[in-house]
Amino acid sequence: MTRNGPVALFFHALVVIFMLAPLVIVCLVAFTPENTLSLPTRGFSLRWFQAVFHHPDFVQSFWNSLWLAVLSATLAVALAVPASLAITRWEFPGRGFLNALFLSPLIIPHLVLGVAMLRLFAVVGAAGSFGWLVAAHMVIVTPYVMRLLIAAISGFDRSVEQAAFSLGASEATVFRRVTLPMILPGVTGGWLIAFINSFDELTMSIFITSPSTVTLPVRMYMYATESIDPMMAAVSALIIGITAVAVLLLDRVYGLDRILVGQH
Amino acid sequence: MSASLPDTAPASPGEETPVRRFPTAPLFLSGPAALLFAALVLTPLFLTALLSFNQFDYATGRTGGFTLEHYLAVVTDEYYLEIFLRTFRISALATAICVVIGVPEAYILSRMTNPWRSIFLLVILAPLLVSVVVRAFGWSMLLGPEGPVNGALIALGIGRMKLLYSEGTVVVALVHVMLPFMVIPVWTSLQKLDPAVEQAALSFGASRATAIVRVVAPQILPGILSGSLIVFGLSASAFAIPGLLGGRRLKMVATVVYDQYLSDLNWPMGAAVAVILLAANLIIMLTYHRMVEGHYRRRLG
Numbered sequence: 001m002t003r004n005g006p007v008a009l010f011f012h013a014l015v016v017i018f019m020l021a022p023l024v025i026v027c028l029v030a031f032t033p034e035n036t037l038s039l040p041t042r043g044f045s046l047r048w049f050q051a052v053f054h055h056p057d058f059v060q061s062f063w064n065s066l067w068l069a070v071l072s073a074t075l076a077v078a079l080a081v082p083a084s085l086a087i088t089r090w091e092f093p094g095r096g097f098l099n100a101l102f103l104s105p106l107i108i109p110h111l112v113l114g115v116a117m118l119r120l121f122a123v124v125g126a127a128g129s130f131g132w133l134v135a136a137h138m139v140i141v142t143p144y145v146m147r148l149l150i151a152a153i154s155g156f157d158r159s160v161e162q163a164a165f166s167l168g169a170s171e172a173t174v175f176r177r178v179t180l181p182m183i184l185p186g187v188t189g190g191w192l193i194a195f196i197n198s199f200d201e202l203t204m205s206i207f208i209t210s211p212s213t214v215t216l217p218v219r220m221y222m223y224a225t226e227s228i229d230p231m232m233a234a235v236s237a238l239i240i241g242i243t244a245v246a247v248l249l250l251d252r253v254y255g256l257d258r259i260l261v262g263q264h
Numbered sequence: 265m266s267a268s269l270p271d272t273a274p275a276s277p278g279e280e281t282p283v284r285r286f287p288t289a290p291l292f293l294s295g296p297a298a299l300l301f302a303a304l305v306l307t308p309l310f311l312t313a314l315l316s317f318n319q320f321d322y323a324t325g326r327t328g329g330f331t332l333e334h335y336l337a338v339v340t341d342e343y344y345l346e347i348f349l350r351t352f353r354i355s356a357l358a359t360a361i362c363v364v365i366g367v368p369e370a371y372i373l374s375r376m377t378n379p380w381r382s383i384f385l386l387v388i389l390a391p392l393l394v395s396v397v398v399r400a401f402g403w404s405m406l407l408g409p410e411g412p413v414n415g416a417l418i419a420l421g422i423g424r425m426k427l428l429y430s431e432g433t434v435v436v437a438l439v440h441v442m443l444p445f446m447v448i449p450v451w452t453s454l455q456k457l458d459p460a461v462e463q464a465a466l467s468f469g470a471s472r473a474t475a476i477v478r479v480v481a482p483q484i485l486p487g488i489l490s491g492s493l494i495v496f497g498l499s500a501s502a503f504a505i506p507g508l509l510g511g512r513r514l515k516m517v518a519t520v521v522y523d524q525y526l527s528d529l530n531w532p533m534g535a536a537v538a539v540i541l542l543a544a545n546l547i548i549m550l551t552y553h554r555m556v557e558g559h560y561r562r563r564l565g
Contacts (some may be wrong), residue, residue, distance in 0.1 A: 039561050233405070
């Protein structure tokens with residue numbers, strides 16, 4: 001801390017306030033006892049959280065989002081583990097193309113993916129299906145999982161596997177007892193970052209959800225464009241809470257700076 | 265699973281494995297993911313590109329035939345020109361502010377010692393993981409007529425100002441969302457910088473400012489450039505921020521595509537704008553890729 005002068009620290013404080021202010025105000029207003037969006041000056045109240053839990057649309061959207069995030073993260077990991085093994089351990093025709101394809105959702109705007117999926121679902125008659133929504137979310141979370149897995153598998157000492165093979169272990173045993181445990185931080189870290197990204201996704205989902213599959217961010221967007229009351233703040237505070245838990249878990253199992261900054 | 269494990273590539277330690285025959289294992293392993301991406305990335309993008317050349321009949325809502333009118337509309341119609349210009353202006357401004365705030369902040373962070381460094385890195389980067397709807401909503405409360413910013417303006421005697429639904433608000437919220445994408449690459453390039461070099465410059469009598477301009481800045485320039493490209497690309501395709509904070513009149517490219525698809529139901533027009541947005545993004549990202557690669561080649565060479 002000593003190497004920064006007072007001007008630098010003042011600047012830093014302003015940046016920190018700027019980054020935290022919108023999140024802090026949401027959490028404060030969520031506890032207001034008033035009927036309007038206002039800071040809780042006359043004591044705290046949980047009435048708006050109660051309102052959320054008694055609002056059938058928000059409750060349904062919450063469960064939709066939760067299932068969607070759990071399913072798409074799990075299935076994305078199930079596909080990404082073998083795919084990243086293939087990409088990191090073999091030289092084969094089309095390897096570079098596949099690698100670029102699997103990472104491509106990172107550089108395609110979600111808006112474009114949304115309209116493209118909408119078109120596909122209309123053509124194949126799958127509009128509004130939850131299964132196709134899960135598949136669409138798998139596409140956008142897979143790159144995050146792949147990045148962590150490829151890093152985990154590349155930094156992996158193959159001689160441990162060789163030792164297991166030479167001691168007579170079968171391929172299945174080696175995968176289960178050696179390979180998987182060694183890449184486990186990448187797998188769990190990848191699952192968590194996939195969960196967070198799916199749970200938060202708005203821009204693609206808004207095009208391809210139907211009234212029965214509306215996710216929480218889409219429901220909030222629709223709600224906020226029509227009316228604004230402290231219930232929005234309560235839902236937002238709950239989302240911040242869920243994200244904070246996921247972030248802390250992620251930091252435990254993988255290290256947040258490693259995920260966000262990458263290891264160069 | 266077991267049949268496709270890497271026995272086809274018996275890697276002897278310390279040797280890259282040249283596989284002569286066509287390897288089947290990696291195709292089995294990557295097959296399911298490849299099918300998913302072919303079905304849900306390549307096919308829909310191809311269908312959308314086709315759709316953007318279809319004619320649209322407002323009376324019947326039917327599409328078909330071949331036309332370039334949607335692309336022509338984007339370059340000739342004032343409505344679309346204004347939206348593309350506004351999107352460019354807002355994204356450029358947000359990018360510039362991210363450089364002005366993000367670069368010094370990354371530098372300040374890199375000069376901190378732990379645990380402060382880890383804590384504040386988390387504080388700056390973690391909002392990235394909170395849903396953008398929540399962050400947009402937070403800004404609408406901060407800048408709303410009864411919000412604390414207007415409260416401060418009134419207390420200072422400036423009086424209440426209408427802040428919401430203006431370009432300024434959209435820019436401020438975009439900077440908030442994008443700042444981590446600027447801090448990350450600059451931070452990464454600062455990590456590679458040996459602090460002893462800056463110390464050496466100082467000990468040879470360079471002023472603090474000279475040391476930063478002549479020693480630190482050239483080293484982190486690639487980080488600033490790649491951060492700028494990412495921030496610009498993401499800002500230009502941002503949807504939630506202009507959608508929630510721009511109001512009905514202040515449209516950006518993404519909100520126009522949304523309107524075309526879900527209000528006007530003119531899918532071909534929306535598809536054309538989406539294709540242009542995708543092309544612009546790919547050009548930006550490929551430039552970024554080439555630049556980063558060139559940078560590493562120069563460093564290695």
